[in-house]
Amino acid sequence: MKRLETILILLLVILAVRAPALAGEGKFSGLMIGDYYNVLAHHDEAIEASHGFWLRRIYFTYDSGLSDTITMRFRLEMNSPGDFRSASTLVPFVKDAYLSASLGRHTLSLGLVGTQMYSSLEEFWGYRGMEKTPIDLFKFGNSRDLGLGLQGPLERHGKLSYSVVVGNGSGTKSETNRGKAAHVRLTFQPCPSLYLELYADYTDTGADSSVSILQAFAGLKGSRGRTGLNFGWRRSADHGGDPAGRSDLKFISLFGVYMAGPKLELVGRFDRLLDPNPSGSRIDYLPMADNMQANVALAGIGWVISEKVKAIPNLKYVFYDAPAGGERPDADLYAYLSLYFKF
Numbered sequence: 001m002k003r004l005e006t007i008l009i010l011l012l013v014i015l016a017v018r019a020p021a022l023a024g025e026g027k028f029s030g031l032m033i034g035d036y037y038n039v040l041a042h043h044d045e046a047i048e049a050s051h052g053f054w055l056r057r058i059y060f061t062y063d064s065g066l067s068d069t070i071t072m073r074f075r076l077e078m079n080s081p082g083d084f085r086s087a088s089t090l091v092p093f094v095k096d097a098y099l100s101a102s103l104g105r106h107t108l109s110l111g112l113v114g115t116q117m118y119s120s121l122e123e124f125w126g127y128r129g130m131e132k133t134p135i136d137l138f139k140f141g142n143s144r145d146l147g148l149g150l151q152g153p154l155e156r157h158g159k160l161s162y163s164v165v166v167g168n169g170s171g172t173k174s175e176t177n178r179g180k181a182a183h184v185r186l187t188f189q190p191c192p193s194l195y196l197e198l199y200a201d202y203t204d205t206g207a208d209s210s211v212s213i214l215q216a217f218a219g220l221k222g223s224r225g226r227t228g229l230n231f232g233w234r235r236s237a238d239h240g241g242d243p244a245g246r247s248d249l250k251f252i253s254l255f256g257v258y259m260a261g262p263k264l265e266l267v268g269r270f271d272r273l274l275d276p277n278p279s280g281s282r283i284d285y286l287p288m289a290d291n292m293q294a295n296v297a298l299a300g301i302g303w304v305i306s307e308k309v310k311a312i313p314n315l316k317y318v319f320y321d322a323p324a325g326g327e328r329p330d331a332d333l334y335a336y337l338s339l340y341f342k343f
Helices: 002-022 119-125
Strands: 026-041 051-065 070-078 093-103 106-114 144-153 160-167 181-191 194-206 209-222 225-238 247-261 264-273 294-306 309-320 332-342
Antiparallel strands (some): 026 332, 093 106, 106 144, 225 247
């Protein structure tokens, strides 16, 4: 691991030194999301009263045009551990690595590419610095896959568009089985104020099992703000004939962003898990009770310090439905001061 870190650091130094020479060929960009957090209450006593600083996301990206029709992207990502227990350094890993070719109005990509599961939703939400989109937060699937992607418009005005990705189904990790995955997204924007999206994927996870995901989103945008309604459904299935091998996880989410001033926005969101989440305790930075139907309420203020810097004081409140058996877990309350900037 030390050797890998050294190689990556040397690579970044070499790229930085050569940056002036590459100025005409491409560009470097990135973003950082950091927080001061304070866990005011939590169902897990080991986490309650924790507070400190961390970096939830760092991107370092290089984009370049290799010809009139071919471009490339290489992106590294780093994150602080989000389980409140690990003490490790920020280790970079490859998030994007692909070539793209323009085929008229369509784009063909090959490599480690985006599945488009929530890229447009994240942009419409606009507050990734505060929290992930629900389908990302609840760990439904992979935002990247190693494979082949094709996207473009389905009619001449560009209001209806598509994206298709076929890949290994292993995210940013290596392939471990013979199964493959297919990801499809349709978007429709009949006017600038209305955005509609439908996403579906299917992954053969091997051992006669599969995972299917469906997501729908509708968003409205005006001069003073925007709002969005999001639904997600994930089914894990065992095709060996055991009915107990099938499980569903569904959510519904509603958010609103209101512009209170030229540089001030009021932000609110409510996520409702309609099924118990067996991966709840493994959610980074916001661990929840396992096998419980959870409700997540977010409230914050977005202060635009400059075009590329935003401060977001916010609260996150998680409360649970009463389980079929046993006691209801105590609610979780987090206070955050988040800072988002890009370069």
